[in-house]
Each structure stands twice: as structure tokens, then as C-alpha cells.
Amino acid sequence: MMSSNSFGRILILGGNGQVGFELQRSFAPFGEVRAPRRSEVDANDLQAVAAYIDEYQPQLILNAAAWTAVDKAEDEPEGAMRLNAQLPSLLAEKASVLGATLVHYSSDYVYPGDGDQAWCEDSAAAPLSVYGQSKLAGDETVLASDCRHLVFRTSWVYAARGNNFLKTMLKLGRDRDTLNIVNDQIGAPTPARLIAQLTYEALRQKIDSGLYHLAPQGTTSWHGFAQAIFRMAIEQGEVLAINPETLGGIPTADYPTPATRPLNSRLALGKLEATLGLTIPDWQSQLSLTLIEHLDR
Numbered sequence: 001m002m003s004s005n006s007f008g009r010i011l012i013l014g015g016n017g018q019v020g021f022e023l024q025r026s027f028a029p030f031g032e033v034r035a036p037r038r039s040e041v042d043a044n045d046l047q048a049v050a051a052y053i054d055e056y057q058p059q060l061i062l063n064a065a066a067w068t069a070v071d072k073a074e075d076e077p078e079g080a081m082r083l084n085a086q087l088p089s090l091l092a093e094k095a096s097v098l099g100a101t102l103v104h105y106s107s108d109y110v111y112p113g114d115g116d117q118a119w120c121e122d123s124a125a126a127p128l129s130v131y132g133q134s135k136l137a138g139d140e141t142v143l144a145s146d147c148r149h150l151v152f153r154t155s156w157v158y159a160a161r162g163n164n165f166l167k168t169m170l171k172l173g174r175d176r177d178t179l180n181i182v183n184d185q186i187g188a189p190t191p192a193r194l195i196a197q198l199t200y201e202a203l204r205q206k207i208d209s210g211l212y213h214l215a216p217q218g219t220t221s222w223h224g225f226a227q228a229i230f231r232m233a234i235e236q237g238e239v240l241a242i243n244p245e246t247l248g249g250i251p252t253a254d255y256p257t258p259a260t261r262p263l264n265s266r267l268a269l270g271k272l273e274a275t276l277g278l279t280i281p282d283w284q285s286q287l288s289l290t291l292i293e294h295l296d297r
């Protein structure tokens with residue numbers, strides 16, 4: 001008999017990514033978890049994904065697989081659309097047939113990025129990039145589907161492992177005594193661990209299908225995030241060439257990239273907090289924990 005805290009057969013796609021890895025850790029005690037590597041199931045091959053699902057018959061699908069190369073998506077829109085839109089569409093279809101729940105992750109990049117107010121779940125989306133368009137297309141197909149579904153829009157994801165801003169900054173901060181970091185994009189750095197924990201809690205509480213923002217409390221710029229990384233790393237005994245107090249700041253306009261980034265990535269968290277009946281911790285305390293884990297202090 002399935003115990004009350006078991007989700008049964010759980011399929012995690014993108015299990016080697018930042019979020020997928022934390023999902024594996026968080027869900028391991030609560031069901032039979034399968035997280036096939038790309039070499040086992042290439043998510044670009046939608047028929048292979050469909051066949052895998054038909055064989056495994058998951059009761060819960062956690063989709064952390066995505067095309068996350070934001071700049072590269074500008075040149076390869078078909079690839080981004082396949083992973084970020086067609087894959088979730090297939091997963092929703094399969095979940096619907098199986099009576100399974102689908103959890104899908106999305107991005108602050110679906111919003112237009114203007115102004116200084118936090119985006120709510122019912123704010124109008126207007127992506128500035130191909131990546132943002134592909135994520136929005138994925139959200140829309142999942143939200144319109146009749147399977148039980150949760151779509152979490154998050155921002156600035158990092159973790160103790162994987163490719164991310166935290167690790168890039170630590171490397172640069174050890175090697176260089178001057179750095180200029182963008183100071184006019186505002187958002188909340190979100191540890192993958194927090195995403196996995198709140199995903200678990202949302203499923204445990206069986207919250208209603210729909211769209212929820214998921215990030216820590218508070219906001220900062222990439223410059224503020226870098227400064228906090230350096231300050232905390234030094235406090236934890238790391239020797240850096242960079243001085244956080246003299247870290248340079250530059251506007252986005254001085255750091256051109258192929259894909260346009262939103263300046264305002266603030267996400268309102270009230271819906272998820274009210275639904276779950278909790279207060280999400282702030283980004284600084286979450287950074288401290290992730291940094292301690294990464295530096296193995």
C-alpha cells in the first residue's frame with residue numbers, strides 16, 4: 001500500500017541540472033525516483049521521452065530539463081522551443097492520460113522587465129528574448145492542460161554544484177583584483193535547494209494546479225549578489241584577490257549580450273506564501289547556506 005507521504009513512481013527530467021539534482025535529493029525518501037541521464041533519454045527526442053513514460057507510468061513528473069543557454073537560444077530558436085515548449089507540452093499530454101501530476105519550472109524572463117514593481121502571477125508576460133518566448137510557450141501549454149499541474153516561475157538559479165553565477169564569481173574573485181558587475185538588473189538569487197524544498201511542500205499540501213512564483217524574499221542586483229558572495233566567502237576564510245568594497249558596477253548597456261535581459265525581475269511571492277502558509281526566507285540567508293555547502297566549511 002502507498003504510504004501517505006509517498007508520491008509513488010516519480011520521474012525527474014534534467015536530474016543532473018541544478019534544480020533536478022536537488023529534486024533528486026529531496027524526493028528520494030518519498031517515492032520510487034527515476035532520473036534518467038541525457039544518455040538514457042535525450043529530451044530532444046520526444047518519441048524517446050514518450051516511450052520512456054509509457055514504460056515507467058510515473059505518477060509524478062518533475063520537469064527540470066530545459067534549454068538554459070539564454071544567448072545561444074537567439075541563434076537556435078528551434079532547439080530552445082523543442083526543450084522549453086514542445087517537451088512540456090508532451091509531458092502535460094502524458095500526465096493527463098496517466099492521471100499524473102506535472103511540475104514544470106519557468107523563468108522571470110517571461111516578463112517584459114520594465115518598471116520597478118514586482119510581477120504577480122497574473123501580470124502580462126512579454127518576453128524580451130527567444131529563451132523567454134520559449135519558456136512562456138511551455139508555461140502556456142502546461143497551464144492550459146487538463147493534467148494536475150504546478151508551474152513555478154523562479155529567477156537567478158544557483159547551487160553548490162552546476163554552472164552558475166556563484167561559482168563563476170568565486171573563480172573570478174580568486175583570480176582578479178578588479179571586476180565590473182551589472183548593477184541595474186534587479187531580482188532574487190534563488191538556490192536550487194529552496195526550489196526543491198518548496199516543490200515538495202506544495203505537493204505534500206496538494207495545492208491547486210496553477211502558476212506560482214518561487215524565489216527567496218528580498219531583491220538585489222547582480223553587483224549586490226556578487227558583493228554578498230565575496231563578503232561571505234571572506235568571512236568563511238576564503239582568500240580572494242578581489243575587494244568586495246571596491247567591486248565595480250556597470251549598467252547593462254555597457255555589457256552587451258546577444259539576448260536582452262529584463263532589468264526588473266522582481267517576483268511577488270504572496271501567492272505561494274499564502275497558499276503554503278509560510279514565510280519564504282531571504283536570499284542572504286539562503287546564500288550563506290549554499291556558500292557553506294559549496295566551500296565545504
Ligand SMILES: NC(=O)c1ccc[n+]([C@@H]2O[C@H](COP(=O)([O-])OP(=O)(O)OC[C@H]3O[C@@H](n4cnc5c(N)ncnc54)[C@H](OP(=O)(O)O)[C@@H]3O)[C@@H](O)[C@H]2O)c1
Pocket residue numbers: 013014015016017018019020037038041042043044063064065066067068083105106107108135154155156157158162163192
Ligand atoms: N538557471 C537559471 O538562472 C534559471 C532562472 C529561472 C528559471 N530557470 C528554470 O529552472 C529550471 C531548471 O534550471 P537549472 O538552472 O536547473 O538548469 P540546468 O542546470 O541548466 O539544468 C538543465 C538540465 O536539463 C538537461 N537537458 C538539457 N538538454 C537536454 C536534453 N536534450 N536531454 C536531456 N536532458 C537535457 C540538462 O542535462 P545535462 O546535465 O546533461 O546537460 C540539465 O540536467 C529550467 O526550467 C529553467 O528554465 C532557471
